[in-house]
Amino acid sequence: MLHHAEVRRRFEEAAGKNAVFENEEMSARTSFRIGGAAALFVTPDSEESAVEVIRIARESGIPYYVMGNGSNLLVADSGFDGAVIQLAKKMSGIRVEGQEIRVQCGALLSRIAAEARNAGLDGFSFASGIPGTFGGACMMNAGAYGGEMKDVLSDVRILDPDGNVRTVFPEEMGLGYRTSAFEKRGDIVLSGTIRLKEGDPEKIGKRMEELAQLRKEKQPLTQPSAGSTFKRPKGYFAGKLISDAGLKGYSIGGAQVSEKHAGFVINTGGATAEDVRNLIAFIRQTVFEKFGVELETEVKFLGFEEM
Numbered sequence: 630m631l632h633h634a635e636v637r638r639r640f641e642e643a644a645g646k647n648a649v650f651e652n653e654e655m656s657a658r659t660s661f662r663i664g665g666a667a668a669l670f671v672t673p674d675s676e677e678s679a680v681e682v683i684r685i686a687r688e689s690g691i692p693y694y695v696m697g698n699g700s701n702l703l704v705a706d707s708g709f710d711g712a713v714i715q716l717a718k719k720m721s722g723i724r725v726e727g728q729e730i731r732v733q734c735g736a737l738l739s740r741i742a743a744e745a746r747n748a749g750l751d752g753f754s755f756a757s758g759i760p761g762t763f764g765g766a767c768m769m770n771a772g773a774y775g776g777e778m779k780d781v782l783s784d785v786r787i788l789d790p791d792g793n794v795r796t797v798f799p800e801e802m803g804l805g806y807r808t809s810a811f812e813k814r815g816d817i818v819l820s821g822t823i824r825l826k827e828g829d830p831e832k833i834g835k836r837m838e839e840l841a842q843l844r845k846e847k848q849p850l851t852q853p854s855a856g857s858t859f860k861r862p863k864g865y866f867a868g869k870l871i872s873d874a875g876l877k878g879y880s881i882g883g884a885q886v887s888e889k890h891a892g893f894v895i896n897t898g899g900a901t902a903e904d905v906r907n908l909i910a911f912i913r914q915t916v917f918e919k920f921g922v923e924l925e926t927e928v929k930f931l932g933f934e935e936m
Contacts, residue, residue: 633651633668633669633691635689636669636685636686636689636691636712637649637651637669639685639689640669640671640682640685640712643673643678643681643682643685644671644672644673644674644678644681644682645674645678648671648672648673648674648678648719649669649670649671650669650670650671650672651668651669651670652666652667652668653666653667653669653670653713654666655667655699655704655708655709655713655931656704658670658696658699658713658715659699659700659702659703659704659855660698660699660700660701660702660760660853660854660855660856661699661702661703661853661854661855661896661900661902661905662853662896663703663704663706663853663896663900663901663902663905664703664704664705664706664708664902664931664932665704665705665706665707665708665709665902665932666708666709667704667708667709667711667712667713668708668709668710668711668712669691669711669712669713670712670713670715671712671713671714671715672715672717672718672719673714673716673719673720674719674720675720676720676733676786676794676819676820679714679716679720679788679817679819680788680792680794680819682714683695683714683788683817684792686712686714687792691711691712692709692710692711692712693711693712693713693714694709694711694712694713694714694931695713695714695715695716695817696713696714696715696716696717696765697715697716697717697734697735697761697762697764697765698715698717698718698735698737698760698761698762698765699715700760700761700765700855700856701761701765701769701855701856701927701928701929702855702928702929702930702931703855703902703905703906703928703929703930703931704902704931704932705902705903705930705931705932705933706901706902706903707932708932709931709932710932713931716734716735716762716764716817716819717735717762718735719735720733720734720735721733721735721736721737721740721762722736723736723740723741723744725744725745725748725750728750728824728825728826728827729783729822729823729824729825730744730745730748730750730753730822730823730825731820731821731822732763732820732821732822732823733763733819733820734762734763734764734767734818734819734820734821735762735763735764736762736763737760737761737762737763738756738757738759738760738761738762738763738766738771739756739757739758739759739760741753741756741763741823742754742756742757742837743757745823745825745833746830746833746834746837747830748830749827749828749829749830749833750825750826750827750828750833751825751826751827751828751829751832751833752776752780752781752825752826752828753776753781753823753825754774754776754833754836754837754840755772755773755774755775755776755777755840756771756772756773756776756778757837757840757841758773758840758841758844759771759773759856760856761856763818763820763821764817764818764819766778767782767785767802767809767811767818767821768809768811768812768818769807769808769809769812769927770804770805770806770807770808770809771807772807773840774840774843777804778804779799779802779804781823781824781825782799782802782804782821782822782823782824783798783799783821783822783823783824784796784797784798784821784822785797785802785811785818785820785821785822786818786819786820786821787811787816787817787818787819788816788817788819789814789815789816790814790815790816794819797816806860806861807860807861807927847889847890848887848889848890848893849887849889849890849893849895852887852895852896852897853895853896854887854893854894854895854896855894855927855928856893856927856928857892857893857927858892858893858894858909858912858926858927858928859871859892859912859924859925859926859927860924860925860926860927862922862923862924862925865920865922866892867891867892867924868890868891868892868893869891870916870920870922870924871886871891871892871912871916872891873919873920874912874915874916874919874920876891876912876915877891879908879911879912880897880908881904881907881908881911882899882900882901882903882904882907883896883897883898883899883900883901883904884896884897884900884901884904884905884907884908885897885900885908886908886912894908894909894912894928902932902933906930906933909926909928912924
């Protein structure tokens with residue numbers, strides 16, 4: 630395994646010196662505002678440099694993790710002794726071509742939805758309030774308010790585990806409820822195409838405003854979290870199960886089950902990753918004991934020994 634200093638040098642050759650950081654605090658890079666430092670943190674600005682950085686990480690033997698904008702990630706208090714590769718703002722191009730929108734992996738869903746509205750393209754309003762990137766949304770088939778990525782994806786360009794860059798089509802995507810073949814195979818999403826239908830920009834905008842209002846009323850948007858903590862169990866709603874278990878407002882350290890929506894674990898200020906992890910474990914145990922339902926997390930964990 631190569632030493633971090635040697636890996637850093639190679640990352641700088643691939644992505645530029647101003648794209649590589651040492652001991653980067655992950656609390657500043659995640660929506661939870663929690664987490665220790667990543668030994669190396671890299672922000673490539675093109676598909677070519679991203680592919681090269683990931684190739685170097687794979688060849689070097691150091692642990693690595695590819696993230697978007699950190700809206701669905703809990704990093705351990707001890708940090709991550711490896712490389713975090715962020716495909717976000719520097720790879721966020723959006724281009725409208727007729728009824729299709731070509732998108733880089735780091736584009737925010739809210740920006741894609743705004744571009745679609747401006748172009749009079751309907752079918753992406755559901756994603757306007759999801760706080761994530763296109764790449765992350767493809768990986769987990771993100772959805773809300775009756776829409777999912779699988780409804781609109783036309784093709785996706787990926788880097789596969791063997792180092793090949795290729796384009797895949799819906800039949801290879803394996804998109805299900807909060808899951809995909811990308812995630813199972815270990816693919817990394819680089820870009821893709823969304824296909825929408827023509828619509829009235831005013832009506833589309835109105836629908837986006839309605840959904841934004843619904844989110845504001847029902848979700849704890851003013852406090853740090855990673856969005857919905859759990860996937861929806863078949864035949865149930867996670868938030869209702871947690872609420873019915875009497876856990877709304879329950880806290881461990883600075884981590885709390887939101888009083889506004891029990892499906893969200895929030896950082897009330899000064900929460901540690903261990904607080905959040907312990908609270909998630911307690912919720913899962915309590916819900917299983919009371920209702921016999923296994924809750925599965927939507928949140929991803931980095932730097933923990935096990936979860």
